Amino acid sequence: AQSVAQPEDQVNVAEGNPLTVKCTYSVSGNPYLFWYVQYPNRGLQFLLKYITGDNLVKGSYGFEAEFNKSQTSFHLKKPSALVSDSALYFCAVRAAYSSASKIIFGSGTRLSIRP
Amino acid sequence: KAGVTQTPRYLIKTRGQQVTLSCSPISGHRSVSWYQQTPGQGLQFLFEYFSETQRNKGNFPGRFSGRQFSNSRSEMNVSTLELGDSALYLCASSFSSTDTEAFFGQGTRLTVV
Numbered sequence: 001a002q003s004v005a006q007p008e009d010q011v012n013v014a015e016g017n018p019l020t021v022k023c024t025y026s027v028s029g030n031p032y033l034f035w036y037v038q039y040p041n042r043g044l045q046f047l048l049k050y051i052t053g054d055n056l057v058k059g060s061y062g063f064e065a066e067f068n069k070s071q072t073s074f075h076l077k078k079p080s081a082l083v084s085d086s087a088l089y090f091c092a093v094r095a096a097y098s099s100a101s102k103i104i105f106g107s108g109t110r111l112s113i114r115p
Numbered sequence: 116k117a118g119v120t121q122t123p124r125y126l127i128k129t130r131g132q133q134v135t136l137s138c139s140p141i142s143g144h145r146s147v148s149w150y151q152q153t154p155g156q157g158l159q160f161l162f163e164y165f166s167e168t169q170r171n172k173g174n175f176p177g178r179f180s181g182r183q184f185s186n187s188r189s190e191m192n193v194s195t196l197e198l199g200d201s202a203l204y205l206c207a208s209s210f211s212s213t214d215t216e217a218f219f220g221q222g223t224r225l226t227v228v
Binding site for chain 2: 032034036041042043044045046049051090099100101102103105106107108
């Protein structure tokens, strides 16, 4: 069975500092991994994905994530946080070549960037 | 090109009523999936449609139903509303059901009173 764990409900970071939002996953076979961001009363906005290839994936707004197969992790990172990065972040996984609807979302991590 | 459009954005309904939500996918996308988002349960998959056929269904009661039209627009219906149905309902579209990423709409916030 597929699962995604986001162990931190909330992450607090000072503006300008690096940030990390953690995600671990479990899936049969090769994974497709995703990060989405959600602002208040809005839908999910795609940030980045790992399908295959380079383990370091670069996405929108300066975010990046590193796929680590041995640790089954896909942590989201940014070198320098902005106050505007404050939002709810979701990690998601599905098995390679499976239906898009088979995607499983983590519980979400609320990122709070203080000025 | 236009993104995924969900209407209405906000709805208030009374227990026992029924509601219909609409989703227009990105032009050319044929797969539409619906999700329910609540603070307690997170994001849960409702159903997926592709070329007017339901491909997958999540673990929701029969009060939740959907359909897809020939132009790929989709509707979901909830009958006999319960307080627990209050949630943000999100629609996502992709070109095909095995496409690597899905694009989400803004959602419809349903409040049942």
